[in-house]
Amino acid sequence: MLRLAAGYVPSQAVAEEVVQDTWLAVLRGVSRFEGRSSVRTWLFRILVNRARTAGERERRAMAVPDPAAAVDPARFDPSGSWSLPPEHWVDLVDDRLIAQQMAGRVRSAIMDLPAQQREVVTLRDVEGLTSGEVCDVLDLTEANQRVLLHRGRSRLRQVLESEFGRP
Amino acid sequence: MPRLRLPSLPADLACQKLVELVTDYLEGALSRRDRKRFERHLAGCPHCPEYLAQMRATIDLTGRITPDDLTPQMRQDFIELFRRWQADDE
Numbered sequence: 001m002l003r004l005a006a007g008y009v010p011s012q013a014v015a016e017e018v019v020q021d022t023w024l025a026v027l028r029g030v031s032r033f034e035g036r037s038s039v040r041t042w043l044f045r046i047l048v049n050r051a052r053t054a055g056e057r058e059r060r061a062m063a064v065p066d067p068a069a070a071v072d073p074a075r076f077d078p079s080g081s082w083s084l085p086p087e088h089w090v091d092l093v094d095d096r097l098i099a100q101q102m103a104g105r106v107r108s109a110i111m112d113l114p115a116q117q118r119e120v121v122t123l124r125d126v127e128g129l130t131s132g133e134v135c136d137v138l139d140l141t142e143a144n145q146r147v148l149l150h151r152g153r154s155r156l157r158q159v160l161e162s163e164f165g166r167p
Numbered sequence: 168m169p170r171l172r173l174p175s176l177p178a179d180l181a182c183q184k185l186v187e188l189v190t191d192y193l194e195g196a197l198s199r200r201d202r203k204r205f206e207r208h209l210a211g212c213p214h215c216p217e218y219l220a221q222m223r224a225t226i227d228l229t230g231r232i233t234p235d236d237l238t239p240q241m242r243q244d245f246i247e248l249f250r251r252w253q254a255d256d257e
Contacts, residue, residue: 003232070186071218080181085214090224103231110229125229131194142196150190157225 001047003126007111007118008051018054022047044123044137070154089164102160109159110152117152124149180208185215189222 001022006015025046075084093099110118110126119138123129129137135145180188185208191197192205209216 070189071183073183076181076183080183082182082214086217086221088217090217090220093224093228099228099231103228103233106225106228107232110232121229125226126232128230146190146194146196149194150187153190153222153225153229154186156229157221160225160228161221 001044003107003110004044004047004119004122005051005054007115007122009054014054015051018051019047021054022050025050038133040129041133041136044127044129044133048119048137070150071158086161087165089161092164102163105159105163106156109156113152113155117148117155120145120148121152121156125153179211180204182208182212182215182218185209185212186218189219192219193222193226 001019002012002015005018005022006012009015009018022043026043029046075082077083093102110121113121116138120134120140123134123137124131131142131145131149134140135142138145140148185205188197188201188205192202197205209219
């Protein structure tokens with residue numbers, strides 16, 4: 001939750017406030033909760049709303065622009081086949097220390113994603129919500145959720161690739 | 168008698184197109200026909216399986232980011248809350 005909140009606001013302290021605030025709202029609201037969605041979905045929904053409000057109050061610098069392509073078009077020939085193909089580094093991730101280090105790199109890369117991609121990737125791939133739950137929390141259609149997930153994951157792959165040595 | 172011709176799909180998917188379909192593939196959102204095309208391309212391409220493996224590794228690494236955000240007290244409060252909510256619901 002803290003990580004999700006931290007994506008919207010400029011400092012850890014503000015993020016902590018947002019999480020605290022969310023818990024208070026949860027405790028106050030529990031009697032009104034109708035059980036239409038899972039508690040988890042409901043909780044994240046409150047958190048996202050609160051963090052968005054706090055984030056607007058304390059606008060942080062905009063992150064990188066949204067790259068439209070999953071892979072730089074310059075890496076394909078005119079027929080659309082790889083001219084600069086992906087290299088083999090996935091085995092390196094089997095090493096526990098490397099994985100730990102790279103997970104840290106992914107964590108900061110998530111913070112640099114455009115807001116909606118960051119939300120979807122955090123809820124799906126970090127927190128482990130299902131696509132249905134994410135659509136509920138963020139009011140997205142399944143198709144939009146997939147587009148955001150795709151862009152976010154593709155960007156994270158690019159970051160890892162650059163860490164492992166390809167452009 | 169003239170025969171009806173179904174629109175034919177391109178014989179193969181370009182690599183550049185495949186990389187944009189990876190998430191739909193992993194999410195099980197491709198139609199049966201597109202899924203077959205996708206898998207046919209993978210079977211014959213020297214590079215795209217590597218790309219797919221990289222996407223899977225990326226998802227795996229993202230999932231390893233440790234959930235360090237709830238203090239034990241918060242976790243306890245939440246479990247308590249959840250139990251009460253379940254009890255109320257019955």
